[in-house]
Amino acid sequence: MSEQVPQLQQDPQQILEHVFGYSAFRGPQQAVIDTLVSGRDALVLMPTGGGKSLCYQIPALARPGCGVVISPLIALMQDQVEALQAAGVRAAFLNSSLPFNEVQDIETALLHGELDLLYLAPERLLQPRTLELLTRIELSLFAIDEAHCVSQWGHDFRADYLHLNCLHEQFPRVPRIALTATADQRTRGEIAQRLDLEQAEHFVSSFDRPNIQYRIAQKNNPRRQLLQFLRDEQQDNAGIVYCLSRAKVENTAEWLCQQGFNALPYHAGLPAQMRAEHQRRFLREDGVIVVATIAFGMGIDKPDVRFVAHLDLPKSVEAYYQETGRAGRDGEASTALLLYGLEDVVKLGQMAAMSEGSEEHKRQERNRLNAMLGLCEITSCRRQALLRYFAEEQLEPCGNCDTCLEPPQTWDGTQAATKLLSCVYRTGQRFGASHVIDVLRGSENEKVLKFNHHQVSTYGIGRELSANEWKGVVRQLVVRGYLEVEGEFQGLRLTEACRPLLRGEESIELRKLPPKARGERGESRRDSVAADIDPADEPLWQALRGCRKQLADDNGVPPYVIFHDATLRGMVQAKPQTPDQLLAVSGVGDSKLERFGEAFLTVLRESQAAPVEE
Missing domain, CATH: 3.40.50.300 (P-loop containing nucleotide triphosphate hydrolases)
Structure with missing residues (x-):
């Protein structure tokens, strides 16, 4: 309907370039943004670091009104609002960490149309006072971040998320987007059902994080x-x-x-x-x-x-x-x-x-x-x-x-597994792994002698393996379902699955333990971020990092809010000398150029002017 497709305030591509300093969208970002801009709902699964935030931040800036972001953690709100403000976006958050006078100031700014994005915790959003406040303003969209919190089967369940379907009921014309980095098929269905997003367009990115x-x-x-x-x-x-x-x-x-x-x-x-x-x-x-x-x-x-x-x-x-x-x-x-x-x-x-x-x-x-x-x-x-x-x-x-x-080596563990399972049976299926291993290796400790386990037929038949190697056998048999652990004392017990193994009807390959020391594995990653920087540019890299740290301290924000490492690396490679050249570096937008550009250009110019040592 026409009410759902209002005149855009700004083109999404322009926002991407001038506010956030990037030249092109990644993956499904543009398709998600187009969906929201046109007034439709979206459910987005995108890995951490894949650019989920831009999927709702840009439509919120492109559409008239204020975008409301539901976020489960105060730290996340503060972090994102600081980064948005550094980019020149009118953003704020309301949560329990704010004094009453600041809450009043933010609510006044909201009512006067002076905010582009407002972050709220779900419990704050669901208060009748907050919902009434939102009915008095123009809303561009609702973004439900960390949407897997709605899943009662999940590891981050938040009860307040179950009531967020009220947004669909009370604000049916406002597009909604739910985002998460972690959801299997079952959780995905639960998110759609509980948030009334069955009709939403689904965008599922690759879960791969190759780095x-x-x-x-x-x-x-x-x-x-x-x-x-x-x-x-x-x-x-x-x-x-x-x-x-x-x-x-x-x-x-x-x-x-x-x-x-x-x-x-x-x-x-x-x-x-x-x-x-x-x-x-x-x-x-x-x-x-x-x-x-x-x-x-x-x-x-x-x-x-x-x-x-x-x-x-x-x-x-x-x-x-x-x-x-x-x-x-x-x-x-x-x-x-x-x-x-x-x-x-x-x-x-x-x-x-x-x-x-x-x-x-x-x-x-x-x-x-x-x-x-x-x-x-x-x-x-x-x-x-x-x-x-x-x-x-x-x-x-x-x-x-x-x-x-380092492909793991395997070995035929059939005989070892049979010895272990037999020992568990002979000792009564009520003792933990350490005691069973002591019996297998012929220990004469007090507990073995107390229970007369030095007299069972499996006593001492496993001396060929170390205690640590036997622990590996136990663990793999538990994982594969041949053994289970029961009771207060974590006793080992046989399962039905072990019968064919004990009868000699099947064999089993077990994973070999790696060597105890792996000092040679992997080169040091201490300087992995700067690995592709020419050694001659190392002083410039460190000078730019120092400049960023000083600006971050002056502004009371984390260094990456000023610029990410990738942006500093772009400066090292391009060595811009003018504002226009600096603006061409990925991650430098209009607002950051205006606020921080001259400080970094000074460092870059001094680097170029410095005499080269013979």
Whole structure:
């Protein structure tokens, strides 16, 4: 209808070039923008770093009125509003962090048509007072960010998201867009159904993040493994280390500080002021590592996170993809490292079994955990498996995951598996992995002797393998369903699936443990962002970074809000000397040229004027 296709205030291409400083749209961005500009709804699945924000920011500027963005986190709102304001966009947010007089000022600006974009938390939006306020202004669109929060099966469920279908009911003529970076087929359907977006156009981009190198290894002194990774490859880089418990977060952060790293803890049990300060430092300082539970990360728009490390197993592939996706938003080389062990499998399995959900919910949780374990244990390309989970096929192995770079070796584990399963049976199917391994290896410790397990027929028949190798066998048999872990003491129990193996009717190939030391893996990524910069330009690169840091500190924003690394690299390569030449560098828009251009041009001109050393 004509009411839904108002006269545009500005052409989307012009907004892209002059406000955001880019010359061309990426992927489906233009199609999504055209859909919203014409007044239709859209559901967008696009990987982290794929440019989701522009899909609603540009239509909000192109259409008359103010765009309303529903976002689940205060940090995300502040981050995006700062970046928009730096680009000259009239943006603001309303949330509980603001004093009353600031809230009044923003509401007045909204009523007077002085805002292009307004960010709101779902609970703020759903207040009757807010909804009434929105009826009094012209609205360009509604954008529902992190839309997977609507899924009750998901890992980031927010109850307030379930009520956002009221937007369709109360503002039927205002186009809506729901966006997420993580949603399998089931979650996608749930988003469409719960937000009344069944009739919306769906845009599903490739989930692939080719710049992220995926590595998964079993735990073998995980602190030593993490320390080697950080010292060999990530010195001075920003990153996130995820742990399952709050205590482990604090202990790991303290230990990393003792090792000389700038590490900060983050979890929901810390005071709100401390969490906010740690997040602020992560965004604005270089080389900060945040050690966190999953309470940290959603909506963090820091482009230069060079690594994400998991010291515990994520409970689903969706959670793993979402969390690893916080690395390398700028498209530069980044690493996702996951260390996992049998204790993770047991702990997550128990958490799923003890949850308050229905039996169907528990079954789904177990299925998701099994899919995550499957990703860990495969011997083929991890990226292909990860993409396949999201219904995307990649024909060729990626060449940038651990199984591609160092194909795992396998061995005929039939005899070892049979020995282990027999020992579990002979010892009563009620003891944990460590005790069963002690019996297999002929230990004479107190517990083995106490239960007379030195007298069972399987005592000492497994001396050919180390305790660590036997743990690998146990873990793989649990993952494949031959063994299950039960009870308070995590006893091993046989399943029906192991019968053919015990009868000699089938064989099993197991993955070999990697060598304990992998010091040669991967070259250092300390300077990966500047890897394609000529050594002669290194002083200019550092001078431009220094200029950016000074401007960021002066304006109270993170450095990347001034310019991303890719834009600085463009300056190094083009060496612009005039405002028009600087404007031609990708990422430099009109507003940033006016506010920051002269400072960077001064650095660039001084570099060109400096005498070249013989």
